[in-house]
Amino acid sequence: MLNIENVTKRFGHFTAVDDLSLQIPEQEMFGLLGANGAGKTTTFRMILGILDETEGHINWNGKPIDYSASREIGYLPEERGLYPKQKVKDQIVYLARLRGMDKKEAEAELVKWLERFNVPEYMNKKVEELSKGNQQKIQFIASVLHKPKLLILDEPFSGLDPVNVELLKNAVQDIRDEGTTIVFSSHRMEHVEELCEKLCILHHGRPVVQGGLREIKSSFGKKNLVIHGDFDMRDLANEPGVIKFQPTAEGVRLQIDGEETAGRLLQIVAGKGFIRKFELEEPSLNDIFIEKVGSRYE
Amino acid sequence: MNKFWIVFSYTYWTKLKSKSFIITTAIMLGAIILGANLNQIIASFDTDKGPEKILVIDETGQLYEPVKEQFKNMEEKTVLVKVEEKEDKVLEKVEGSEEYPGYLILGLDESGLPEAVYKSKSVADFSTAGNIQAALQSVRGMMAASQLKLSPDQLQLLNSPAPFENIALSDKAKSEEELNQTRGLVYILLFVIYFTVIMYASMVGMEIATEKSSRIMEILISSTSPVQQMFAKILGVAMLGLTQLILMLGTGYFVIRSRLDSLQGGFFDFLGFEYTKTSTIVYAVIFFLLGYLLYATLAAFLGSLASRVEDAQQLMMPIQFLLMIAFFLAMAGLFNPERGFVALTSYIPFFTPMLMFVRIGMLDIPAWEAFLGIAVMLLAIIILGIIGGRIYKGGVLMYGKSNSFKDIKKALQLTKK
Numbered sequence: 114m115l116n117i118e119n120v121t122k123r124f125g126h127f128t129a130v131d132d133l134s135l136q137i138p139e140q141e142m143f144g145l146l147g148a149n150g151a152g153k154t155t156t157f158r159m160i161l162g163i164l165d166e167t168e169g170h171i172n173w174n175g176k177p178i179d180y181s182a183s184r185e186i187g188y189l190p191e192e193r194g195l196y197p198k199q200k201v202k203d204q205i206v207y208l209a210r211l212r213g214m215d216k217k218e219a220e221a222e223l224v225k226w227l228e229r230f231n232v233p234e235y236m237n238k239k240v241e242e243l244s245k246g247n248q249q250k251i252q253f254i255a256s257v258l259h260k261p262k263l264l265i266l267d268e269p270f271s272g273l274d275p276v277n278v279e280l281l282k283n284a285v286q287d288i289r290d291e292g293t294t295i296v297f298s299s300h301r302m303e304h305v306e307e308l309c310e311k312l313c314i315l316h317h318g319r320p321v322v323q324g325g326l327r328e329i330k331s332s333f334g335k336k337n338l339v340i341h342g343d344f345d346m347r348d349l350a351n352e353p354g355v356i357k358f359q360p361t362a363e364g365v366r367l368q369i370d371g372e373e374t375a376g377r378l379l380q381i382v383a384g385k386g387f388i389r390k391f392e393l394e395e396p397s398l399n400d401i402f403i404e405k406v407g408s409r410y411e
Numbered sequence: 412m413n414k415f416w417i418v419f420s421y422t423y424w425t426k427l428k429s430k431s432f433i434i435t436t437a438i439m440l441g442a443i444i445l446g447a448n449l450n451q452i453i454a455s456f457d458t459d460k461g462p463e464k465i466l467v468i469d470e471t472g473q474l475y476e477p478v479k480e481q482f483k484n485m486e487e488k489t490v491l492v493k494v495e496e497k498e499d500k501v502l503e504k505v506e507g508s509e510e511y512p513g514y515l516i517l518g519l520d521e522s523g524l525p526e527a528v529y530k531s532k533s534v535a536d537f538s539t540a541g542n543i544q545a546a547l548q549s550v551r552g553m554m555a556a557s558q559l560k561l562s563p564d565q566l567q568l569l570n571s572p573a574p575f576e577n578i579a580l581s582d583k584a585k586s587e588e589e590l591n592q593t594r595g596l597v598y599i600l601l602f603v604i605y606f607t608v609i610m611y612a613s614m615v616g617m618e619i620a621t622e623k624s625s626r627i628m629e630i631l632i633s634s635t636s637p638v639q640q641m642f643a644k645i646l647g648v649a650m651l652g653l654t655q656l657i658l659m660l661g662t663g664y665f666v667i668r669s670r671l672d673s674l675q676g677g678f679f680d681f682l683g684f685e686y687t688k689t690s691t692i693v694y695a696v697i698f699f700l701l702g703y704l705l706y707a708t709l710a711a712f713l714g715s716l717a718s719r720v721e722d723a724q725q726l727m728m729p730i731q732f733l734l735m736i737a738f739f740l741a742m743a744g745l746f747n748p749e750r751g752f753v754a755l756t757s758y759i760p761f762f763t764p765m766l767m768f769v770r771i772g773m774l775d776i777p778a779w780e781a782f783l784g785i786a787v788m789l790l791a792i793i794i795l796g797i798i799g800g801r802i803y804k805g806g807v808l809m810y811g812k813s814n815s816f817k818d819i820k821k822a823l824q825l826t827k828k
Binding site: 124125158161163164165180183186188190192193194195196197199203204207208210211212213252255256 | 634
């Protein structure tokens with residue numbers, strides 16, 4: 114169990130993380146979302162013990178995390194990097210040994226992982242000879258080789274093609290199933306929706322949304338309504354309860370404040386003509402994110 | 412295994428196996444072996460030619476033999492050869508052949524004493540001209556003595572040199588001759604200290620800047636404490652430096668031992684091996700290590716402030732300046748080792764490695780002064796290590812434009828709560 118308790122981090126006058134509390138039970142996959150500069154990396158660095166928290170505490174299974182827990186922790190930083198001039202095997206084994214793994218064991222595990230990622234021939238290649246996506250795979254291996262109990266992945270899927278995203282996603286799920294607690298951040302909302310049971314959205318260092326994916330969505334209130342029909346729907350924009358109006362090729366896409374409004378709108382459009390589609394959708398995480406963090410985001 | 416040793420041995424082995432290390436070491440060892448065989452190499456060029464001949468036109472018919480005899484005692488590689496031709500013929504001969512550096516005309520002046528004109532292709536060859544002059548001088552002396560009817564005893568008395576001895580008052584000081592002899596070796600060892608400290612200290616700084624710019628640093632510091640890493644790297648590179656130094660000294664020792672007889676005269680007198688004490692070499696190694704540790708610690712935290720390798724080079728400029736100042740002070744001290752500024756600066760940590768070494772090499776200073784210098788160095792290294800470690804811890808997390816010393820403050824702030 115990773116317990117983050119009222120943690121605040123200030124750099125001089127700048128507050129990077131403001132009163133953040135999170136409980137992440139074992140074997141859970143937790144998503145930390147936020148715009149650039151929201152405080153995700155600072156939070157990760159505090160979890161890892163690289164930075165000290167200004168206020169509050171972070172505990173892993175009841176103990177603060179320091180270098181003695183290094184064997185149990187895995188970390189994939191957002192800024193990727195390996196020694197460009199050195200062979201994959203040499204540096205991965207080095208990094209694994211720094212995590213407290215035995216040399217032989219690390220080599221054996223590396224062989225398994227390279228085979229899993231269909232790149233066994235990279236064993237003795239220099240990192241600079243690999244493509245960016247493949248370097249990323251190697252770096253992912255570096256963060257999980259020692260079978261950590263707590264795995265922190267900062268933007269694990271950025272810069273990968275869809276095939277490799279699938280490959281990595283499956284790997285992450287398998288690691289979770291083996292009992293690892295995973296905290297990860299991503300810009301890609303669909304990845305978070307797909308993988309996480311729980312999440313937290315950070316904005317300017319403050320948690321603005323927090324909890325299980327399902328509760329977050331249902332408590333958000335707003336829903337999306339898609340109507341396809343061959344009649345003029347422009348006046349729907351002025352109906353009470355309609356928050357956003359967006360014409361599409363086949364009709365409209367509306368954001369409304371709840372199911373009641375949906376019922377009322379159905380009655381209005383029913384008399385106008387033939388309705389090919391009338392569907393009430395759960396809000397996507399993307400909608401929630403943009404709503405909470407603001408449309409300034411990217 | 413302790414993580415310190417993992418970082419230490421990884422740093423050492425990857426650097427040891429690197430091409431640049433192997434190549435520089437090979438070049439240095441090659442230079443040593445070449446240097447040790449310098450005499451033979453020079454000799455092999457010399458023996459190609461026979462002795463040079465200076466043609467002599469003896470207008471008197473009696474001076475040639477005595478001058479030739481005198482000259483033979485002074486110079487071996489050149490001989491005087493008498494010719495009977497006229498001067499213009501001789502000139503043609505000299506200009507036509509490499510064998511003859513010039514010709515000499517012997518004659519008598521008004522008082523019946525020898526005089527000579529030496530015409531040579533190169534006026535730069537002072538030693539031959541000087542030797543001819545000296546030979547002529549002594550013949551002239553003998554002839555003048557016989558004109559004055561001096562007995563050989565009287566002549567000898569006249570020519571006897573004034574006894575002169577230079578004795579240092581303090582028996583601790585090295586004699587003038589010893590000083591000159593030692594200077595050569597101290598000079599070379601100073602160069603070695605200067606270059607190795609600059610080379611290995613910036614290797615540490617560059618290594619750290621590279622790890623930062625390649626962003627592997629973040630993984631490293633999440634696995635091991637940054638301070639532990641910093642010192643493991645510094646010592647790993649120190650080990651590398653020692654390896655190179657031992658290889659060099661070992662090779663040097665071996666070739667010198669195997670060629671002891673041939674290593675005399677000329678260049679090797681300058682090195683003064685006869686007067687070198689083993690302790691000078693030992694101190695050179697000690698001061699290399701201490702100097703390296705001090706400057707490498709400085710380079711490590713300066714390197715940690717840079718986000719790009721180019722910035723690191725700029726940030727490490729002060730190190731090079733400090734080392735250069737130390738080197739110039741040491742060079743000045745080499746010729747005046749007893750001056751006050753040498754003693755003073757030998758206790759300033761950044762200068763100690765070179766200045767104290769000059770004093771140890773050139774003077775016989777009491778052991779406690781050397782140990783005091785070493786203690787000052789150790790203290791400075793510890794203080795700098797503690798400060799440097801803290802800056803390093805924050806510095807490795809900073810990215811962005813960084814080439815000002817304000818960053819030190821920023822880095823320290825990062826490590827705070």
